[in-house]
Structure formats: C-alpha cells, structure tokens
C-alpha cells in the first residue's frame with residue numbers, strides 16, 4: 044500500500060499507553076489535526092488536557108490529507124448563497140479565512156518548521172458550461188469580500204483551460220510536521236498524550252464526563268470528540284445523519 048508523503052517523511056511517535064485512571068479538565072478523544080489545534084489552544088489558556096488516540100497521532104485522515112489550507116472547496120459559494128443566504132455564505136468564507144490566519148499565526152509565534160507557504164488556489168475547467176458557473180462564482184465570492192479573480196490562463200502545466208477562479212493568499216504546509224510540533228508543545232506544557240488507547244464509551248455524570256477505555260477511565264469536566272466521525276451517539280445522534288455522498 045502507498046504511504047502518504049507526510050507520514051513517510053516524519054518520525055513515528057512514541058507516546059505512552061494509558062495505564063491508570065486519571066482526571067483532567069478536558070479529555071480530547073482522537074489525535075488528528077482537530078485534536079492538535081484544540082489541545083494547543085486549551086493548554087495555552089492553562090487548561091489541563093488529556094488526549095486519547097486509539098492508534099498513533101497524525102496517522103488518520105490528517106496524515107493522509109492534501110494538506111492545503113484554503114477557503115476554496117470546489118464551486119461552493121454560489122450554492123451556499125442560494126441555499127442558505129448571503130450571511131451564511133459570508134460566515135463560511137470568513138471562518139475559513141480565519142482558520143488559515145490562525146494556522147499562520149501559530150506557526151509564526153511558535154516558529155514551527157512545517158514548510159508553510161502562502162499560495163494562490165485555483166479551480167479550473169475545460170468545459171464551456173462550467174466556465175459560466177466559474178464566472179458566477181467569482182461574482183459572488185467578490186461580493187462576500189474576497190478578491191477572487193476570473194482567469195483564462197493559470198500558471199500550471201495544463202492544456203485547454205477555458206476558465207478558472209483564483210483565490211489569493213491561501214496556504215499549503217507539511218501537515219504532519221505541523222501536527223507533531225503542536226503535540227510536542229502541548230506535551231511540554233503538561234498536556235498528556237496517550238497512544239494505542241482506544242475510547243470505547245463516554246457518559247455524562249454529575250461533575251462532567253467519564254471516558255472509558257478497555258481497562259481505565261478518565262474523569263473530565265469536558266470531553267471533545269475529535270475522532271473525525273463521532274464514535275459516541277450523544278449528543279446529536281450523528282450516526283443517523285451520516286451517509287455516503289457522490290459529488
């Protein structure tokens with residue numbers, strides 16, 4: 044099986060297995076990017092954090108992702124504006140832009156060496172029909188406040204491009220270098236990271252929550268499920284809402 048570049052070009056982690064019952068202000072289930080950034084921010088504000096990862100950190104979806112930080116997800120803003128309204132589409136765009144700015148800020152403040160680069164991002168087409176959709180997308184994205192551009196040529200070695208939308212100032216990075224550095228910082232700040240420690244269940248109690256692994260439990264005031272897909276059915280019953288989609 045092919046191994047992602049992010050995984051093959053970084054060292055393996057060796058965090059311990061959970062071997063006793065423990066307590067924390069916050070227990071984060073899962074050790075991907077959502078966990079790493081959340082744990083970074085929580086420990087920065089002085090919270091006691093325990094992270095439980097069933098395998099090894101950064102080997103899930105994050106370690107196998109494209110590692111781009113963009114607000115551009117296909118042609119999405121025309122759809123968001125039509126289906127959910129202008130304000131909703133603007134919130135989506137602004138929160139995506141803020142997420143990239145946050146990553147940039149953390150990387151600069153912590154001097155994380157993770158090949159972070161600001162780059163333009165493009166969606167392009169070779170079809171006349173889609174070119175019209177791209178023109179409409181450029182128009183709505185500009186109204187939402189981002190300086191998108193309609194181009195007929197892009198700086199990529201591709202033939203027959205008819206139209207493209209450019210989002211300026213997006214980013215790319217080595218996602219595992221970033222994630223591993225964040226967990227190292229969390230660890231240095233006293234955050235506890237456990238690998239090969241699968242969470243089987245969690246329940247609410249009078250003081251917060253109890254999180255159960257095979258042999259131990261964590262009592263925590265708050266629990267954050269950062270498992271990509273929810274592993275526990277409360278709150279929200281998301282398993283009922285999940286389905287495979289075709290784009």
Ligand SMILES: Cc1cc2nc3c(=O)[nH]c(=O)nc-3n(C[C@H](O)[C@H](O)[C@H](O)COP(=O)(O)OP(=O)(O)OC[C@H]3O[C@@H](n4cnc5c(N)ncnc54)[C@H](O)[C@@H]3O)c2cc1C
Pocket residue numbers: 072073074075076077078095096097098099100101102103104105106107108109110111112113240241242243269270271274
């Ligand atoms: C092919 C692909 C490419 C993508 N590319 C991008 C991209 O370029 N840019 C972008 O922003 N997003 C991208 N995404 C979206 C991506 O999913 C998120 O950006 C992000 O990496 C998800 O991080 P996560 O922490 O939620 O999940 P993960 O990285 O999957 O982390 C979840 C962790 O939880 C652990 N876990 C699961 N169950 C348990 C349990 N019971 N107990 C303990 N631990 C458990 C898993 O082992 C895993 O390590 C891509 C997605 C896919 C599928």
